[in-house]
Amino acid sequence: MITVKNLTKKFGGFTAVNNASLTIKKGSITGLVGPNGAGKTTLFNVIAGIYEPSGGFVTLDGKDITGLPPHKLFNKGLLRTFQVAHEFGTMTVRENLMMVPGGQSGESLIDVWLRPGKIREEEEELRIKANEVIEFLEISHVADELAGNLSGGQKKLLELGRTMMVDAKIVFLDEVGAGVNRTLLNTIGDAIIRLNKERGYTFCVIEHDMNFIGRLCDPVIVMAEGGVLAEGTLDEIKANEQVIEAYLGTGLKNKVTS
Amino acid sequence: MEDLLNAFLLMSNFVFVPAIAYGSQLALGAVGVTLVYGILRFSNFAHGDTMAFGTMIVILFTWWFQSMGINLGPLPTALLALPFGIIVTAIFLLGSDKLIYRFYREQKAAPVIYLIASVGIMFVLNGVVRFIIGPNDQRFADGERFIVKAREMKQYLGTAEGVSIKVSQGLTVITAIIVVIALFWFLNKTRTGKSMRAFSDNEDLALLSGISPDKVVAVTWILVAILATVAGTLYGLDKSFKPFTYFQLLLPIFASAIVGGLGNPLGAIAGGFVIAFSEIMITYPYKKFVAYVVPGDWKPEGLVQLLATDYKFAVSFIILVLVLLFRPTGIFAGKSV
Amino acid sequence: MKKLLLATVASAAMVTAAYADDVKIGVFLGFTGPIESLVAQMGPGAEAAIAEVSASGKFMNGSTVTAVRADTTCVDAAAATSAAERLITSDKVSGIVGGDCSGVTTATLTNVAMPNGMVMISPSATSPALSTIEDNGLFFRTAPSDARQGVVMSNIILERGFKSVALTYTNNDYGKGLADAFAAAYEAAGGEVTINTSHEDGKADYSAEVGALAAAGGDILVVAGYLDQGGKGIIQASLDTGAFDTFVLPDGMVGDSLPEAIGSDLNGSFGQAPGSDSEGAARLATISGDAFDSTSPFAGESYDAAALILLAMQAASSTNPADYKGKVFDVANAPGEQILPGELGKALDILASGGEIDYVGASNVELIGAGESAGNYREIEIKGAKISTVGYR
């Protein structure tokens, strides 16, 4: 589904992603792991259109999407969440969800002023859809809370929920587990698996928690120093000498083997 | 040959010398703006009025010294009063930081909030300065006025054109060079300076490495006080002191800082000269110059002027817009965040 | 002096319980804004006349007069209009000295003074456009129209034998109006204006303007600006670079602070300012003392504007603008006994007894046309770093 070929991203003299190539298969939950500074988030950001790549290209279903801005990728079904939750803090959880779908008539001012009836209908549909998502994520108790007041885990859940408001083809999850307690992380994990099974979402997940990765992901791709080091199931990866070397280099061996 | 010399002297007198002096003044101001932007991360709209405030203090001390008969001979007495102006301005800036900006730092407010707060400080300073010294033109220059006078030079060289260089212009350029060298030495060689640069590059990293942000901020404001007071005083010596003028100065200073790349001191200096030279060169009528350079007695009919001086102030902004269009981070890459 | 202060303070505090026989005069000038430094002398000038009349005890059978200040800001027509509204309808003034800048003066005249039937005498709005404005006989000015000054200046320059000048003006209605009037008169008389370009007041640097003026050439430089604003900057920069040695100084440039600031380099420069060989100006200087600088531009005109309003009231025995607006011409012009600054008490006596006066004042007031000063000019020359009068026109 997503093919990355020879992708390179340089910041000044520093090469964050170096000639990385990988593919994400349709219907998979692909894990992306690697020590800090391996270039995972930068790779995400290049794919998601935040940065222009310095070289290489990305395709989605065979079509070149290299360097497209995020809002265009969104329309092609490529969505993402953020390492640090990017909620819309002054809006309620429900509003956070309702704003997501593109092409709402209510986004055109002419319609806002001249066709209030049509917008009211659309809003009603959106509200129903948002409520479904809220049910699914089991966050009904905070549905009318300001998103800025949620806990870190709830915000992550909300970010996941936003991707459910449209029919996403592929969702990139950047460290869903960062700052989230274990119970909530399990809830998030459950939701990801359900979305994958029930709705056929493809996921690509960056995560440090190997238990989480082990539970969800197949295959797992390892990055180090900006390049792709290995790919396989978690067990294969754990047995890979190069991978252990890479983690050892940063003193994180325990994390891999635990 | 004679004609070419005349042409050169003409350009020096009306273009190069004033542009270098004006450019130095702008550069000093722009470095102050850029420093605040680089380290404290906001565009300080109060900078022009800070310059006015510092200069006002210098003027008050200068008058006091003059009344006591203290002077520096051929140099302006104001130089003697400069340190006092800097101290008072620094106290004021540190106080305003403590009362106002620190609160927003603790809140981790958006940069634009600082910007708006600086507009508030600008208003207050505006009022304070007019309150204390009044809205009028104030004279405080004394000592010699000229290093070289055009008329004397003409007689000496026997040429049709001559060059004037004022003491204040010479002082401006020399002081600007000294201040800039000192600033770069400070930023690159001292421990505090290095930590400031680290802070400017990445606040979080700098915090991890054990730099006290309070100290960095305090030192920044002291540097700003020095730069603003020096720039303001030199400007006042060269032209005149009038509170309103200093507010107006804000625009070309900002243009300089942006053209050079906000947050980059070297860029600010370059920006100051780019703005000064282009303002003067684009609006300069080359009629006489052409007459000298072109052989024979041919003289152009019109003024050979690219743009009427009416639009002088538009020049800096047109350059600004062009830079934004083609090189948004400025001539020297500034901060992109 | 003390009285003057009391008057200002009292009016400032907006004492609402006014005496039945207390007459209020609005002093409507730009206390803040671009010409705030000129107004710092004009305001006290007007208030001096008001205080003098009030202290004489001879005004309208012993009425007192107080000045009420209001700020035109010189540039903000909206703020000026509001301030004028306040003067007329809230402070209930009986006449207004002002406005100062031509722009706000026009705005307040058409929007406030005319609808309310209030007399305005401006000491400093010199725009030629004000000569033809519809005013229902309510607007006068003790300053002459710049159309006249342009002609006078042209004559002075030509008589001194200068056939080619460079011209720069401050970029507002005053500067532009004067520059155009002068250029037209001068070129019609055979002179050449090599360049006619503006400068902005209160800006950072005038190198570019001076460079342009120098490149265009010309025997002398005409600076239609303000002496403590861009005008001074232009002259300073011209002298510094040796671009011009001699300058022509119209009214906005005539004041002691200019030669004081520039020194002997200005010697030989010449110009003109409203004035006449009457001793009015000197008289005003003795009255002003330390309170204000009577030689500052338009300070004398301000005194005269206030005096004219009060004398016209006395002549009409009424403080109603509709009654006294017709008397302004009578008191300003001959026939009658000539009145100088400091003689307002005498003038009040004469008028009270039905006599006639010819108010001369500090600026040799002579109203013509639609109620503007005829334009008697004092030709000045800078000698020994001082302004000296060399003749009158």
Place this chain on the structure above:
Amino acid sequence: MLINRNIVYFTIMALLLIGVGLFQSWNVSLSILNLCLISAIMALGVNIQWGYAGLFNVGIMGFAALGGLAAVLVAMPPVEGAWSAGGWGAIGGLFLAFISIALAVITYQRMSAGRTRSIIIIAICVIGFFITRAVFGPATHAIEDINPATSGYLGGFGLPIVLSWPVGGIFAGIAAWVIGKITLGLRSDYLAIATLGISEIIIAVLKHEDWMTRGVKNVIGMPRPVPYEVNLQTADWFITLSSTLGADPVGFSSIFVKICYACLFVSMLLIVLWLSETALKSPWGRMMRAIRDNEVSANAMGKNVTKRHLQVFVLGSVVVGLAGAMLTTLDGQLTPTSYQPLRFTFLIWIMVIVGGSGNNWGAVLGGFVIWFFWIEAEPLGLVLMNVITSGMAEDNSLRLHLIESAAHMRLMTMGLILLLVLRFSPRGLLPEKSS
């Protein structure tokens, strides 16, 4: 609770205006009210940019001036002979300038980067510049030579001045589109400085292009949308009306005119307010708030942030331009020198911040409160100074200095208000409603 606050504050404001009416005069009160209304509209425009989208526009003065320009071009009668003297030349000159810029832009887009492209673009600009000047210069001179003391410009189309209000909005909108195209997408400080710079350029053009607006000579005596006082004072129906009300026709005429203006302005304010409130409460407003809260995230959720910023920037500027045209209508003249950033730009900003950014009612309230104090600060400042110095001797030089400086209190007061509100009530008097 919030609604209560609305009512309380607006009631206080109304009482203040009524107080001015009772203690000073109704004329003063109404003239303050009229400017409050215009300020409120201008503040609404800024609120659209800042409150909805977090865009910091420091060029309000320039957009207001464009509104003023529209008033001249729409409402002034055409100057006889000016069009034939040079009107077409001037327009042709502008057209040529436009063509050369368009050519340069097309070249920039069509050709690949390189020295050839740079040379061609520079050549187009230089040649275009000189051709434009050759056509434009003589034409404008011809126009300016027509009776310079009273006309010397093209004049306008002699249409009703109320038409100029939307036209002013359109002018400002076009300018905003150009500025937005250049600076939006860059970081926020650039927008601030660029708007400040471009508004200075707009003012410079208004000051120097005499053929268009008479430059600094000002356009005076503009037509009014309401009757003239002098005419009212002699109209029979009006005299009858004032006598039934027991009022003096002269005083009442000026009150009547102000009420007419107030009615026009109130209806304008209501229209703009309705449009902005509807927009804010719609999905569009929700999207804008999302963009303001987090641009990166909104962008990732499929919203074209740059395009929306441009849209909201243009819309806000349109409202400012509209208010600018209304202001010129009320003044009855265009004075380019009066467009000062301290007055038009920063004062409006203070209105929005004090009122409560993001909340339309807050912006309206801010417009009222700040304009009220801007006007009343002068007498209040004097009273304050007198109180402060009342213990001092009458000729105490400090006392005299303080009283003389009272006028400068205005700026200082504004600065203090801004700082205090920002610090202690950062969301303003009427905070943004969070649904």
